[in-house]
Amino acid sequence: MNLLGPTVVVLAVVLAGASSLRAETGAEGWLRYAPIVGGAVSRRGTIPDAVISLRNSDVLNSAKGELIRGIASTLGKRLRAEQNVSAENAVVLGTLEDVRRHFREIESSRPLGPDGFWLRTVRNGGKKHWLIIGGNDRGVLYGTFAFLSRIARDRSVDDLDDLETPSAPIRWASQWDNLDGSIERGYGGRSIFFDNDAVRGDLTRAGQYARLLASVGINACAINNVNADPRILIADFLPQLARVADAFRPWGVKLALSVDLGSPVAVGGLKTFDPLDSAAAEWWKETVHEVYKRIPDFAGFVVKADSEGRSGPSQYGRTAADAANVIARALKPHGGILMYRAFVYNHHLDWHDMKADRAKAAYDYFHPLDGKFDDNVVLQIKYGPIDFQVREPASPLFGAMQHTNEAIELQVTQEYTGQQRHLCFLAPMWKQILDFDMHVNGATPTKEIVEGKTWRRPLGGFNAVVNVGLDETWLGHPLAMANLYAYGRLAWNPDQSSEEISAEWTRLTFGNNSQVVATISGMLLSSWHIYESYTGPLGAGTLTDIVGSHYQPNPDSAEHNGWGQWIRADSQGVGMDRTITTGTGYIGQYSPEVQKKYETLASCPDELLLFMHHVPYTYVLHSGKTVIQHIYDSHYDGGAEAAGLVRQWEWIRGKIDDQRYEEVLNKLKYQAGEAIVWRDTVANWFFQKSGIPDAKGRVGRMS
Numbered sequence: 001m002n003l004l005g006p007t008v009v010v011l012a013v014v015l016a017g018a019s020s021l022r023a024e025t026g027a028e029g030w031l032r033y034a035p036i037v038g039g040a041v042s043r044r045g046t047i048p049d050a051v052i053s054l055r056n057s058d059v060l061n062s063a064k065g066e067l068i069r070g071i072a073s074t075l076g077k078r079l080r081a082e083q084n085v086s087a088e089n090a091v092v093l094g095t096l097e098d099v100r101r102h103f104r105e106i107e108s109s110r111p112l113g114p115d116g117f118w119l120r121t122v123r124n125g126g127k128k129h130w131l132i133i134g135g136n137d138r139g140v141l142y143g144t145f146a147f148l149s150r151i152a153r154d155r156s157v158d159d160l161d162d163l164e165t166p167s168a169p170i171r172w173a174s175q176w177d178n179l180d181g182s183i184e185r186g187y188g189g190r191s192i193f194f195d196n197d198a199v200r201g202d203l204t205r206a207g208q209y210a211r212l213l214a215s216v217g218i219n220a221c222a223i224n225n226v227n228a229d230p231r232i233l234i235a236d237f238l239p240q241l242a243r244v245a246d247a248f249r250p251w252g253v254k255l256a257l258s259v260d261l262g263s264p265v266a267v268g269g270l271k272t273f274d275p276l277d278s279a280a281a282e283w284w285k286e287t288v289h290e291v292y293k294r295i296p297d298f299a300g301f302v303v304k305a306d307s308e309g310r311s312g313p314s315q316y317g318r319t320a321a322d323a324a325n326v327i328a329r330a331l332k333p334h335g336g337i338l339m340y341r342a343f344v345y346n347h348h349l350d351w352h353d354m355k356a357d358r359a360k361a362a363y364d365y366f367h368p369l370d371g372k373f374d375d376n377v378v379l380q381i382k383y384g385p386i387d388f389q390v391r392e393p394a395s396p397l398f399g400a401m402q403h404t405n406e407a408i409e410l411q412v413t414q415e416y417t418g419q420q421r422h423l424c425f426l427a428p429m430w431k432q433i434l435d436f437d438m439h440v441n442g443a444t445p446t447k448e449i450v451e452g453k454t455w456r457r458p459l460g461g462f463n464a465v466v467n468v469g470l471d472e473t474w475l476g477h478p479l480a481m482a483n484l485y486a487y488g489r490l491a492w493n494p495d496q497s498s499e500e501i502s503a504e505w506t507r508l509t510f511g512n513n514s515q516v517v518a519t520i521s522g523m524l525l526s527s528w529h530i531y532e533s534y535t536g537p538l539g540a541g542t543l544t545d546i547v548g549s550h551y552q553p554n555p556d557s558a559e560h561n562g563w564g565q566w567i568r569a570d571s572q573g574v575g576m577d578r579t580i581t582t583g584t585g586y587i588g589q590y591s592p593e594v595q596k597k598y599e600t601l602a603s604c605p606d607e608l609l610l611f612m613h614h615v616p617y618t619y620v621l622h623s624g625k626t627v628i629q630h631i632y633d634s635h636y637d638g639g640a641e642a643a644g645l646v647r648q649w650e651w652i653r654g655k656i657d658d659q660r661y662e663e664v665l666n667k668l669k670y671q672a673g674e675a676i677v678w679r680d681t682v683a684n685w686f687f688q689k690s691g692i693p694d695a696k697g698r699v700g701r702m703s
């Protein structure tokens with residue numbers, strides 16, 4: 001007996017440890033609600049016995065269900081669902097209006113906008129209530145997720161008075177899913193929405209996706225490719241789309257669609273889709289009316305027009321404002337929004353023309369239209385003026401549309417940043433763009449412009465191309481989910497730091513062990529820099545195959561074609577001259593302050609040098625290195641750092657579950673190999689162009 005006691009204890013401890021490291025697929029994302037070990041007992045004492053929802057609605061029911069599920073899973077306690085506020089410890093769910101009726105102490109003075117929430121503990125006669133108060137039902141749901149996130153991150157919920165309001169009304173996700181089930185630039189498997197030219201019968205994953213989106217405050221999702229198949233609007237499709245809206249609705253996620261401007265002709269049987277033609281306008285009205293009959297909370301449309309071969313208003317000599325407004329007017333009576341993409345450029349540019357510049361296209365096209373868009377139109381602008389490159393300056397268009405609603409378009413799917421085979425945590429890059437000061441009459445950071453604050457716009461916000469798929473991990477790499485999480489968190493509050501976000505995500509996804517948190521957060525935070533180092537130096541862009549998969553290294557493909565992602569490398573130097581004085585004049589699209597920063601070599605930051613200037617390879621950077629030596633060094637450093645990621649991951653072996661450990665390990669090893677391929681391809685390419693040897697003797701030597 002004496003001997004058995006300790007054995008049983010040891011066994012129990014081992015088993016408890018093993019169960020907390022149970023194999024995980026990653027399917028739960030950051031909503032896995034792992035049991036909180038250590039400190040749990042005391043916390044359990046402060047956890048309520050019941051949950052009371054002051055009203056019933058789909059969204060409030062989700063909040064209640066989530067709370068019960070989350071508390072049961074993290075703290076091992078099953079909450080009773082009660083109808084009435086009674087004298088017991090309970091979580092209370094309701095909007096401000098609901099809660100005030102029962103709790104006098106809830107003042108009316110605190111502003112709680114739509115989708116906002118307020119977590120507040122109150123004590124009455126020895127009993128305690130955790131109030132989760134929403135500006136609307138969606139706000140209650142968001143508050144519930146915030147409450148559970150605290151618990152899952154091992155934070156106290158004893159005394160709460162936390163009021164949060166989202167930065168902007170538009171916090172959308174987009175999917176580039178085709179009706180046949182493939183996904184353009186999707187790296188996480190086939191579509192969760194479509195298969196074989198129809199909406200899938202089983203939409204379980206669509207509901208689970210909406211739950212993940214809601215947990216980070218995303219309130220709408222456009223489910224089909226912006227290269228839109230016009231059939232999405234045929235009558236047959238509507239009941240199918242309504243099923244997706246039904247799957248989203250309990251999570252407060254509204255359905256949105258991408259539509260083709262040519263739809264009145266393609267599926268409406270009209271002879272024209274001229275936006276100023278009254279029959280075309282009528283067609284949009286009727287079609288939109290039918291959509292709302294089926295889907296009353298429909299969010300709106302996304303439009304890609306006159307871009308990369310899509311139909312557009314230019315076919316009739318009309319403008320983007322004409323095109324946007326005709327659809328916006330059809331949406332207006334129903335409260336719908338029209339997101340018009342600013343990704344409009346000529347992809348048959350003349351490569352020989354030294355003044356031609358794709359980066360200038362969006363500003364040149366849209367700036368003259370400022371003030372001509374209706375109030376429910378939002379101009380959706382990619383973060384940089386080219387196309388989701390590993391490094392770009394913030395698009396000058398953000399600063400140029402004071403009378404137009406704006407949204408920033410980001411990309412969670414890593415089209416040019418490693419396609420989920422490479423680790424590349426994008427929050428630091430997005431932050432750099434969001435924090436970038438456009439200096440249009442005073443301080444005007446990009447984030448405040450898109451939030452609609454700078455010019456007091458009625459609408460504004462964020463849309464990111466996510467492209468999750470049927471893969472269990474959603475995005476194809478367990479760590480890539482950090483980007484989806486970060487996107488939602490930044491759309492909610494762009495002032496949050498990348499460090500906070502990466503630590504939050506790691507705790508929720510891999511647990512609260514401090515070594516795990518420090519290691520994984522550290523890896524995430526260094527990964528963008530590492531990827532940039534072995535792919536695209538000094539703002540030249542991701543030196544990948546521009547005309548193909550956008551994955552492998554292929555600097556040659558940037559040149560000699562009409563796509564305009566040129567780097568203008570020759571035997572003497574490299575970089576696009578975008579100066580006002582001698583170049584394409586792109587820099588002139590910024591405010592005078594920003595122009596000053598970019599126009600001269602002396603003030604242009606090294607990281608964007610080749611985006612803004614053409615310089616000899618021997619030009620000496622602020623860092624003291626020549627351009628060519630920087631290219632060599634950064635590629636060798638990046639290659640070594642990618643290998644370092646494998647070693648860092650190995651530190652946490654046994655501290656997370658084996659399944660995800662092994663999966664990530666394999667991906668990181670693969671990445672380390674690919675980084676060498678990138679290093680050698682790019683470094684050798686520049687060596688051949690420039691003929692300048694690597695001062696450290698590495699380039700050109702087979703190793």
Ligand code: GCW
Pocket residue numbers: 176184185225226227304343387388415
């Ligand atoms: O980045 C490019 C992609 C295209 C995409 C386009 C866009 C959907 O390579 O695949 O088309 O941008 O944003 O419209």
